[in-house]
Amino acid sequence: MSGEEEENAAELKIGDEFLKAKCLMNCEVALILDHKYEQLQQMSEDPMNQISQVFEKSLQYVKRFSRYKNPDAVRQVREILSRHQLAEFELCVLGNLCPETVEEAIAMVPSIKTKGRTHDDEAIEKMLNDLSLIKKFE
Amino acid sequence: MFFHIVLERNMQLHPRHFGRHLRDNLIAKLMKDVEGTCSGRHGFVVAITGIENIGKGMIRDGTGFVTFPVKYQCVVFRPFKGEILEAVVTMVNKMGFFAEAGPVQIFVSNHLIPDDMEFQSGDAPNYTTSDGSVKIQKDSEVRLKIIGTRVDATEIFCIGTIKDDFLGVINDPAST
Numbered sequence: 001m002s003g004e005e006e007e008n009a010a011e012l013k014i015g016d017e018f019l020k021a022k023c024l025m026n027c028e029v030a031l032i033l034d035h036k037y038e039q040l041q042q043m044s045e046d047p048m049n050q051i052s053q054v055f056e057k058s059l060q061y062v063k064r065f066s067r068y069k070n071p072d073a074v075r076q077v078r079e080i081l082s083r084h085q086l087a088e089f090e091l092c093v094l095g096n097l098c099p100e101t102v103e104e105a106i107a108m109v110p111s112i113k114t115k116g117r118t119h120d121d122e123a124i125e126k127m128l129n130d131l132s133l134i135k136k137f138e
Numbered sequence: 139m140f141f142h143i144v145l146e147r148n149m150q151l152h153p154r155h156f157g158r159h160l161r162d163n164l165i166a167k168l169m170k171d172v173e174g175t176c177s178g179r180h181g182f183v184v185a186i187t188g189i190e191n192i193g194k195g196m197i198r199d200g201t202g203f204v205t206f207p208v209k210y211q212c213v214v215f216r217p218f219k220g221e222i223l224e225a226v227v228t229m230v231n232k233m234g235f236f237a238e239a240g241p242v243q244i245f246v247s248n249h250l251i252p253d254d255m256e257f258q259s260g261d262a263p264n265y266t267t268s269d270g271s272v273k274i275q276k277d278s279e280v281r282l283k284i285i286g287t288r289v290d291a292t293e294i295f296c297i298g299t300i301k302d303d304f305l306g307v308i309n310d311p312a313s314t
Contacts, residue, residue, distance in 0.1 A: 009139075009220035009284075017143070024140040024213065029184075032213060036185050054241040058184045058215060061240040062140075063222050093222065094139055097281070099304070107304045108222050115159025127294075 012087055012111040023088040025095040027066040027074045031058045037138045067098050073138045084123065086112070098131060139221060141214050144190055145180065146170065150203045151195075165189060165269075168208055178289030179218025182241040215240050217284055217296050224308065225298075227278045230263045237280060242294055246282060250299035252306070272307055279309040 013134050024032070037059065038086045068074050072080050083089045099105040102124045106112060112119050147168065155163040169186050176182045193207035208211040217223075219238070225237035225244055246264075248257065254267040255274070262273035274280065282305055286297040300306045 007219050009218040010223075011220070013220075014162070014218050018141060018216065018218075022142040024142055027139070029140045029213060032187060033185060038188070038263075054174040054176070054182050054184055054215075057139075057238070058182075058213075058240040063237070064226065089139060097222065104304045111208070 010110045012089060017076060019087065023092040026062040027068045027094045029058065030062040030066045031071060031074065033062065038073065065070050067135065068138060070138055072132050077131065081127065084127050099128065102128065139216065139218065141216060142211060143214055144211050146207060146209050149206050150206050151206060153202050164192065164206060164208065168210060176294060178294065179213045181294060182217055182259055184213045186210050186212045189260065192240055215242065217242050217294060219284055219287055222281065222283045224281050227274060227280060229263065229277055232257050235274060238281065242296055244282065244284065244296040244298040246298045246300055250301050252301050253298055259275055273310055274307055278307055281305050281308050292314060
């Protein structure tokens with residue numbers, strides 16, 4: 001597949017299929033997997049038997065790296081970020097890594113500064129401020 | 139990165155499962171078959187979250203098995219070249235270190251670790267800066283950038299770097 005060679009997340013080349021798909025932040029995945037785990041627990045005595053290693057590792061990972069724990073905060077993060085005309089992928093990278101400075105944000109998501117986009121430093125700074133506020137009041 | 143996507147699969151079902159619980163049986167079999175698998179194109183299938191639609195079954199000649207096209211929503215984990223993510227260090231040796239981000243393994247070679255970090259062998263092998271302020275060892279949390287992926291039939295393996303701005307250790311287990 002020729003698309004495979006050109007893939008580069010820094011330039012947002014992740015294939016059409018994934019570009020259009022819904023991305024999930026780690027904290028959202030944690031909510032989904034937790035819910036599913038509870039369902040399994042109700043259905044059988046020993047849920048560990050039922051789940052795959054991939055599931056288990058993913059759950060551990062997203063729990064460890066979730067920046068926001070409570071579901072309301074998670075919803076707010078997505079709402080704030082979605083006001084800024086970001087691609088789904090960019091939105092989730094920012095939500096996952098929570099950069100503190102504009103410089104850091106651009107290093108994490110270089111595609112935010114490519115030509116044709118309207119993000120200036122001020123707008124990015126405002127966005128980061130809003131994010132850190134949610135964290136503070138969680 | 140985790141994604142929520144819709145995938146399609148043709149499921150074959152033995153006639154003994156037909157009846158009132160056909161749908162339940164089909165979904166149970168789907169979960170057993172696809173959860174935990176990995177493909178180069180879609181990455182790791184972590185969990186099925188819903189069924190979109192089950193198409194009309196087609197009886198296969200000669201066997202009696204029936205094939206149903208099933209569309210389902212699922213959470214997948216797919217690493218991309220150029221993506222920056224956080225990972226947990228699982229093993230350190232003189233060649234570099236291995237880290238895990240969910241189901242995927244990432245290797246960071248010692249050429250892609252900043253030059254001021256030296257390998258220290260011993261009980262807990264680690265990479266440390268000359269002043270000892272930063273240390274990478276087992277269970278450290280690092281932020282890294284994926285620079286290459288290798289796709290197997292059943293696994294995706296990544297090469298990463300921490301030799302760039304804003305990459306490196308974010309949490310050292312010994313210091314907390």
